[in-house]
Amino acid sequence: xxxxxxxxxxxxxxxxxxxxxxxxxxxxxxxxxxxxxxxxxxxxxxxxxxxxxxxxxxxxxxxxxxxxxxxxxxxxxxxxxxxxxxxxxxxxxxxxxxxxxxxxxxxxxxxxxxxxxxxxxxxxxxxxxxxxxxxxxxxxxxxxxxxxxxxxxxxxxxxxxxxxxxxxxxxxxxxxxxxxxxxxxxxxxxxxxxxxxxxxxxxxxxxxxxxxxxxxxxxxxxxxxxxxxxxxxxxxxxxxxxxxxxxxxxxxxxxx
Numbered sequence: 312x313x314x315x316x317x318x319x320x321x322x323x324x325x326x327x328x329x330x331x332x333x334x335x336x337x338x339x340x341x342x343x344x345x346x347x348x349x350x351x352x353x354x355x356x357x358x359x360x361x362x363x364x365x366x367x368x369x370x371x372x373x374x375x376x377x378x379x380x381x382x383x384x385x386x387x388x389x390x391x392x393x394x395x396x397x398x399x400x401x402x403x404x405x406x407x408x409x410x411x412x413x414x415x416x417x418x419x420x421x422x423x424x425x426x427x428x429x430x431x432x433x434x435x436x437x438x439x440x441x442x443x444x445x446x447x448x449x450x451x452x453x454x455x456x457x458x459x460x461x462x463x464x465x466x467x468x469x470x471x472x473x474x475x476x477x478x479x480x481x482x483x484x485x486x487x488x489x490x491x492x493x494x495x496x497x498x499x500x501x502x503x504x505x506x507x508x509x510x511x512x513x514x515x516x517x518x519x520x521x522x523x524x525x526x527x528x529x530x531x532x533x534x535x536x537x538x539x540x541x542x543x544x545x546x547x548x549x550x551x552x553x554x555x556x557x558x559x560x561x562x563x564x565x566x567x
Contacts, residue, residue, distance in 0.1 A: 318336075320396065322355060385453050428462030537552065
């Protein structure tokens with residue numbers, strides 16, 4: 312379904328999503344583009360684990376998830392963050408439905424990471440059915456394994472998997488910044504090669520590095536990725552959001 316786009320909302324940006332963000336979704340839908348939202352929820356998970364005095368650690372950027380923690384992760388992501396975000400979409404007159412268990416996964420390494428999974432499949436039919444009825448799917452990044460157990464999936468990975476299976480035309484990473492900035496100016500389009508150079512010279516630093524690396528990783532799946540602000544990003548025309556578009560170097564050489 313190439314007329315769809317996948318929008319990944321990081322856990323830290325969900326509470327800061329502006330009215331403009333939801334107006335953008337409405338505008339995209341009016342011109343026939345079907346948005347699919349995939350969300351994270353790291354800050355909410357951290358807050359709950361701290362409240363319950365459950366210690367946790369990150370290994371290779373992934374939160375090691377024990378069986379006890381997985382129950383909490385599922386409760387927070389599917390029982391709290393997902394319905395809260397779905398309600399916000401509804402507030403702006405957009406039909407939406409929170410969906411869980413549409414991802415299938417296999418554990419990456421149970422001994423090392425616990426119940427953290429890699430997506431192996433997506434229940435495309437469920438998502439397509441919602442889009443057919445003009446409903447925006449709001450996807451929780453909790454997956455079901457072949458063993459029937461639930462697994463925590465990195466939201467960037469989940470969004471890329473959904474984009475691949477849905478043959479999405481674009482994958483958009485919503486953040487708390489307008490895109491990639493150089494000398495305080497927004498870069499409208501950059502290639503993989505240019506991003507690596509911007510990291511090397513310090514233009515891209517700190518929390519922006521994992522964002523652009525996730526976008527780069529998605530280019531093996533989608534034609535282009537985008538980093539936009541969830542606070543003030545506006546449509547430049549009927550179908551394009553303002554932000555930084557990231558394309559593979561090979562596409563740039565073809566002047567695509």
